[in-house]
Amino acid sequence: MNSVASKRLFQEYKQLTLNPPDGITAGPVNEDDLFVWEALIQGPEDTPYAGGIFPAELKFPKDYPLMPPTMKFLCDIWHPNVYPNGVVCISILHPPGEDPNHYEQASERWSPIQSVEKILISVMSMIAEPNDESPANVDAARMWRERKGEFDKRVKMDVRRSLGL
Template sequence: MANTSGSAAAASLLKRQLKQMQTDKDIPGISCGLVRDDNIFEWEVMLMISDDSKYYGGGNFRAHLTFPPTYPLMPPTLRFQDPIPFHPNIYENGELCISILHPPEEDKYGYESASERWSPVQTPETILLSVISLFEDPNDESPANLEAAQLLREERENGSKEFRRRCRKCVRESLGED
């Protein structure tokens, strides 16, 4: 029975958070709604990356943010929809790899401290703002996409333009131009 009440509390919190995000005009580049009207636990989000972003400028990337019934104690998952961005922190299946969406437990690999991982103080807004920030400054230190991370490092080290070329292709695809 506790799981049902937890799920109801999570649903109530998510309804408030979604309404706030939909009415707050001070959140640039983020649009949220439900994937299906009868499921508050799955949101469809659109991330509109600023035109002046170095790699992904002008891109509009769709994703699903899926919350567990134990939210906010456990983190949601974020999975990009087709076309999936070519990004060091996005797996080929579209799932985002970012510390704040990792469960609040000890990192078995010792890469992340507990303070970098999920905490119930995170909200959908802080998550999505962090994702936009990741488009501005990709993290190649703990990659989900090894090829993207390698190409980003090559660009930073020797000026190779392959990473930037692949990113621009993703932006065009996100706009329906390819």
Template sequence: MMASTSSSRQNSSGPMAPSSSAIRALSLELKSLMEEPLEGIRAKLVNEENLFEWEMAIFGPPDTLYQAGYFKAHMKFPNDYPYSPPTVRFLTKVWHPNVYENGDLCISILHPPVDDPQSGELPCERWNPTQNVRTIMLSVVSLLNEPNTYSPANVDASVMYRRWRDSNGKDKEYENIIKKQVQASRVEAEKDGVIVPTTMEEYIMKPKPRPSFPQDNIDMDDFYDDDCYDMDDEDDCSDDEEYQEDDGEDSGNGES
């Protein structure tokens, strides 16, 4: 069922009601991702009646410390999107220089387009209305392997990362933490019935897209299966299961 304007107004938070341009923009971006999914990332709505909160599953890129990891996140959009940026919060524990302890992602592309010389960011590195969900997701994946340590959100993680990088991997503290988190995320993937790509060949294969829908009649019940990759053995595809939230670029620099 398509997320209507009225239902979006009821489920979105904020002082002002969602604009019609925001609803249309998000509808089109969701439809685009359904028809042409990004490799290594899957996305869908948290609630089929609310276009302004999305779930993301991010697979750790091969040949990186995060390889075979399964990281879940929420992306929340403001009512005046795309004129203001969304926010991204990891639900999975991620030890990373550009991720706060509470999971909030700090990256330039998600910072409002204001002139702030003290931030060390150029205006062109910040959010602008030409950015979209695809550029955000690609920036997040890139950031996993190429963190920005100039103004980190997690200072301890930044120090450990630099020690690991400067020692050519001889200092194992950072690496060991990431490996433990990747292993824990694999357990979560098994609970969610998700098959995590572990090789480059599996990673670059995009999920099978569903048939395209009319622009103004997106059927959320036909959202593409999370676990189906266009691989030879299609029997490996498992049924869709909802993510369970726990408590516990690069288009721009990851700066706080």
């Protein structure tokens, strides 16, 4: 039973394993089920997230790649574009079509030509440069905008805690 989705996921898995982008590791949690992946993203250098390793879970729909996966951080991450429950809010993960809020252009949204690799790279750059236009975590967004010092300190604390320091 080889669906289009699992074939493509396998292809992407192979690519990501043999030719991984910097600071990103990803693959299925269990090789029996290609539709649930775990990814590890390194905190980008020169940001308060530097040094941290952020595990996340990606869940793929049956009709992938027509529809995007969902992504959820499995650790605490204080970020304007990550919901307090860990779900990532980024335009590349939003299904194609019009955005009811008109925050983002259709061109930024999911399309079948995107890939896991592109998602993870986008998330990495999102971590480095939050987008506070449509924040998922309003408190974090306000803190980031108004009290940058406090924001950085809190993020660094989280990172240190996650590393067990």
